[in-house]
Amino acid sequence: MTHIPSTSNRPRQPGYEYICAEAYYVAIDTHQHLxxxxxxxxxxxxxxxxxxxxxRFPAVRLDAWAVMPSHFRAVIWLNEPSTPMAFKPSIGTVVGSFKAFAAVQWAAWLRDVAPERPAEVWQHGFYEQFIRDAHQLTNVRRYIGTIPDSHINSV
Known part of the structure; x- marks a missing residue:
């Protein structure tokens, strides 16, 4: 099994266009790793x-993903849009939208049910890794599928 580190704020590969039809491994940690x-x-x-x-993003296709107690891991595909004028999101736009939507929904639920609880959900930033080939994709899917204490999902 290939170990995939869970570091955040990893620098982007110089000269690489991150708006393309490719798969990415994404790791997002909770606030203070709680x-x-x-x-x-x-x-x-x-x-x-x-x-x-x-x-929200028709060019996005979800793959294997898992929710663990203190983090979220997933494979996500950014495909070419079906129409020439369609919006081509970057991986940062998609993950930022996901984090924002979940945080807003959580804060709304807390306001109604448990206003004394803190509303922070996510650590700043996220880790992404461009998946270069089918072998790496298989390893990442296997890694996500074997994480202990997780709730595994696949689309």
Whole structure:
């Protein structure tokens, strides 16, 4: 099994165009690495936000993903848009939208149910790794599928 580090704010590859039809491994940590996703309601909000991405960005296709107590891991595809005038999102735009949507939904739920709880969900930034070939894609999917204490999903 290939180990994929979970560091955040990794520098981008110089000269690489990140708006392309390719697969990415994405890792996102919770605020202060707390086990926030042990809360079933927050985990459901995160799962709904992730599943909604293709509705917001038609060029996005979801692959294997997992919600762990203190982080989220996924493979996401950025495909060419179906029409020439369609919006081509970058991986940063897609992940930022996902994080924002989940955080807003969580804050709204807390206001109604548990206003004393802190609303922070995510650590700043995220880690992404461009998946270069089918072998690496298989290894990343296997890695996501074997993470202990996770809720594994595949589309």
């Amino acid at each position: 086990p926030l996703f042990e809360d079933v309601q927050l985990r459901m909000i995160v799962e709904r936000a992730w599943r909604a991405l293709p509705d």
